[in-house]
Amino acid sequence: MGYFCKICGNKEANKFYDVREMQFGTRDKFIYCQCSSCGCLQLTNPPADLSIYYPNKYFSFQLPKEKYIKKKLNVYRDRYSFGIPSFIGKILFSKYGSPTYINWLNEMNVTLSSPILDVGSGNGKLLYRMGNIGFNNLTGIDAFIEKDIIYANGVKIFKKNLFEINEKYDLIMLHHSLEHMEDQHAVFKKLSSMLDPGKFLFIRIPICSSFAWEYYKENWFALEAPRHFYNHSLKSLNYLAEKYGFAVKKIIYDSRSIQLYGSEQYKQNIPLIDDRSYFVNPNNSIFTPIQMEEYEKETNRLNETGRGDQAGFFLVKL
Template identity: 25%
Template sequence: MNITDYSISHETFKLEYNPQLQLYHTTPVPENLSTYYESENYISHTDSHKTLTDKLYQWVKQYNLQHKINLIKKYKKESINLLDIGAGTGDFVLACQNHAHWQATGIEPSTKARIKAQEKQLILHPDTTNLLPHSYNVITMWHVLEHIPDVTAQIQTISNLLTPDGIVIIAVPNYLSWDAQHYKEYWAAYDVPRHLWHFSKYSIKQLFSQQNFQLLAIHPMLFDAFYVSMLSEKYKTGKTSLLKGFLSGIRSNYYGWRKKEYSSHIYILKRK
């Protein structure tokens, strides 16, 4: 399947299917991949509020911050030392730092995003080099794993940084959702070439099982269906249609409720 980067470069990439893991891989991977993030259109690195879609994204992001914290509380009752990998401009890390008895650290490779975080009085690390092993009892990656070139190495890094009783929380899009099947090559969550991997529930379970993790639970990200559908409508028709996107989001979440295949999933994992 060929997918076009509708948001930035308008180049076309191919998705190659791995039947053993039930996932897709974006090819070719550009040598200058970092340049595909250097745009005001890449909202998670800019905090943009320019368009209506930007404003909706920022509103949903603020709502999701508390939802994410509540989800962590469900699985971890004690004091928390959290590491957020792919922290963007740092809003989630800041929300965690403001929570009683929580410590939070963020990793963000993008210099542009780290500068935005610094404007909020937050220092993010560019990588994990200076972090102590087995120091964090919660490690999160919110829509980040799909960007990582070597997923296996990333899971090994997570394992090295996690305490023995820690949990890992991974959020990624789901190509088996209704909105993915409906929009096909226009599905915004393919987001090539920034998204290098396109996961199913099976692939996440298998990849982490190979590194001695077990899956505790899967939770839906209900708002993703609406945001992704609105973007997908724009890619498909060239016009912004909030109504069509909203209706597609409802259909996608209904399908997710029936089939347990939502637009995006949150995976809770721990060591076996």
Template identity: 25%
Template sequence: MKPLVHAWPSEGIEHVERCPVCGSSGREQLYSGLTDRVFDCAPGRWDLYQCKGCQSAYLDPRPTPRTIHLAYETYYTHQPPVARSTERMSGAKRLVHALANGYRNHRYHSDLEPANGLGPYVFRLLPRYRKRLDRKMRSLPPPKPGGHLLDVGFGSGAFLLDAQRAGWQVSGADPDPVSVMNGRGLGLDVRQGGIEAFEDFAETFDVISLAHVIEHVHDPVGTLKMAYGLLKPGGLLYVETPNIHAYGHVHFKEHWRGLEIPRHLVIFNWESMTKTLKKVGFTEIQNLSIPSPYVNLAGKSRAIREGRDPYRFARKTLGDRFNGVRVSLPFLADGRKTEFVALYARKDHSS
């Protein structure tokens, strides 16, 4: 895989004089001359800096909002969700699938089929696999009557459909017109754009989800402020985003899959995300214990380092699997170095 290195349009580049997270001008360069080695569609070479204040990382220069679409020509969210068929599954896989559906129906009040009623009891004994199922549902609380959820950057629409089956009234925003067309074809209430597409819905939503979105936006703090304004008092914001302090980044450096230049404009860490949410006004911040995707990202990062397509040639080694176990053990792992920051933050009830 040879990355595109011809220049980004000169009129489509903007400079970033201060950290987009904390506003500090102090910084150090992490990498220079980075190219798109994940989806192999974005032109240009890019420099990544780390803020000396909050330790977040950010691109400078970066694509402008008007031209950033050039980095998404072959992005994976263009495809609608594909329902899993159990017809070709082996007997064992069908049983696991039914047990998983049984757990999700019990935990999230959905109506998935086929379902096995033993699922809640089986997955209680398998916490690692249970957390994988919870991550797919973003650990949603039970919906209140009329509970309204907004997924920003809904992509394929798979999560919106899952949340809808669990009893939520759902809406979505995505800048990709193909995703919006697919979402409407699924009967979903979706709008094209970022979170600002719902700016006329003040204090409407019980839950807003920003799953692997905040790293893509030009004004992450403004996005979090808008989310705060769109939530009802007591509402929840879900955030999941790459962590610049991750074990994977420490090991693979500029080849780490989580960088995804130039689509990822800003990369937080646990501390910078938590402080920013508190500054915006959120309270009761809950760190979510999601399964570490270290092994999966390590395979993709190795492919990037070898100049291969990370989605076709990811090679997971025994060492990756060992490290994956090690970084998941509470008594060995540093919680600040998980591959992703994942948390819930609550809007104050008195707001």
């Protein structure tokens, strides 16, 4: 088959895989191609109407209900972790450590007044929490939300796509949204134009240069046919970063145990939302508690050794 990789253009020795839709269990088949050169795993035949693969239940646009006191304590802990001292914050930090999102932000030279954009933000759950601790220039965009949302803490979420935005930012984040976008070159070019040198792009995506893909192949949980157009390899993400003027400052691995149990379920023909799925019904699942513990441990090992199937890339504009 004369298929050109949509990332690097290579057409030699590419491999093809039949992948089923298994999250909702329609089992519709899609063909993914893995480029023999850059390693990117890509959907070759996107359906004409993708919306049927994004049923309403795909998105959780409701903010979680938080108790007032917990929300207040989180503010102290998060602010302390970000370098804003307080007595209560210090106690909470010593007990619970820093929340993951603050660890991310601490890598990227941002201040409370930095303009920050979250692309594919959904309801803006992360930005909302950032707004609560004092970040005051936060914007989210998501083409799939019903309508714009303006929160009382000043966070603004717009029903827009990336190409409708013309501002510049100190930080642009994409948390599991890049893989859903059709033209990766256009996206990177646009993102690059929105950041001045020294500013950051933070991308979290599934990664196919990982144990879970190599072991489970067509049944890899994170393939998410046909919603993921691209499941990058380290090499293909690096290729785009370099081409559009970014240096990789750091990579973190944050895969979850669902990479193992979800893939194992698909291999045994059990969709994610099936009654026998651990995700839906842990007591009725095919796994023993001991197996689940093993999956957790194995996931930690994979993340520590750079073999987990999800990664976060801290990219700095050159």
